[in-house]
Amino acid sequence: xxxVLHLQKDKKLAPIVGETVxxxxxxxxxxxxxxxxxxxxxxxxxxxxxxxQRFLDLYGGKEPKAEAVLATPDTTLRSIGLSNAKVQYVxxxxxxxxxxxxxxxxxxxxxxxxxxxxxxxxxxxxRWTVEMLLMFSLGREDVFAVDDLGIQQAMIKCYKLxxxxxxxxxxxxxxxxxxxxxxxxxxxxxxxxxxxxxx
Numbered sequence: 001x002x003x004v005l006h007l008q009k010d011k012k013l014a015p016i017v018g019e020t021v022x023x024x025x026x027x028x029x030x031x032x033x034x035x036x037x038x039x040x041x042x043x044x045x046x047x048x049x050x051x052x053q054r055f056l057d058l059y060g061g062k063e064p065k066a067e068a069v070l071a072t073p074d075t076t077l078r079s080i081g082l083s084n085a086k087v088q089y090v091x092x093x094x095x096x097x098x099x100x101x102x103x104x105x106x107x108x109x110x111x112x113x114x115x116x117x118x119x120x121x122x123x124x125x126x127r128w129t130v131e132m133l134l135m136f137s138l139g140r141e142d143v144f145a146v147d148d149l150g151i152q153q154a155m156i157k158c159y160k161l162x163x164x165x166x167x168x169x170x171x172x173x174x175x176x177x178x179x180x181x182x183x184x185x186x187x188x189x190x191x192x193x194x195x196x197x198x199x
Contacts, residue, residue, distance in 0.1 A: 003141070004017055006180070007187055009179070010176075012158055013190070017187075022193075024140075025139055026138060026139040031093060031094065033137040034119065034122075036048075039051050054080035057080075069090065074087050077090065089122075093124070108138065112140055112143060116134075128145060132145070141182060141183055141185050142182040142185060144177045144184040145188055150192050152169065154191035154192070155191065159176060161173070
């Protein structure tokens with residue numbers, strides 16, 4: 001896999017990458033993936049999975065269309081464990097996707113920056129959420145999640161970065177990550193895995 005050799009050129013990242021190879025895949029039904037991302041914000045993976053399953057159960061265990069989500073009463077969505085704000089944000093996603101004709105094929109044709117610009121217009125959807133979508137639903141290889149806490153912690157440890165100034169830290173991270181392009185997503189995946197093992 002060409003990306004491993006490329007990332008191993010970074011001497012500090014090389015031991016983290018090792019011989020492990022990650023793969024990315026495209027997922028279907030991106031609007032629902034975006035709703036799932038909102039539901040999982042600030043929750044453990046385990047809790048998020050439970051809530052998402054309850055969400056699917058509302059629609060007979062299948063991924064719903066945006067229209068069905070909009071037609072679901074707020075109280076029903078709250079009953080699966082969503083806060084008032086998350087109910088609103090999930091519905092915002094459904095309404096926006098309908099209004100703008102957001103489909104998998106439309107998003108697949110757009111550049112990363114265009115996807116970020118488009119989807120961060122939705123109230124409740126931030127840059128980080130769209131970056132995760134680009135990585136894990138659209139299968140984009142060159143996304144760098146500079147705002148991700150796990151990536152920050154891993155890079156601070158790996159590269160002995162100064163943390164006093166948050167803005168300066170992010171600039172340092174972005175500069176280092178430039179060397180990883182066009183495979184920054186894979187670098188992030190290795191950093192997450194390394195951080196989880198190192199804890």
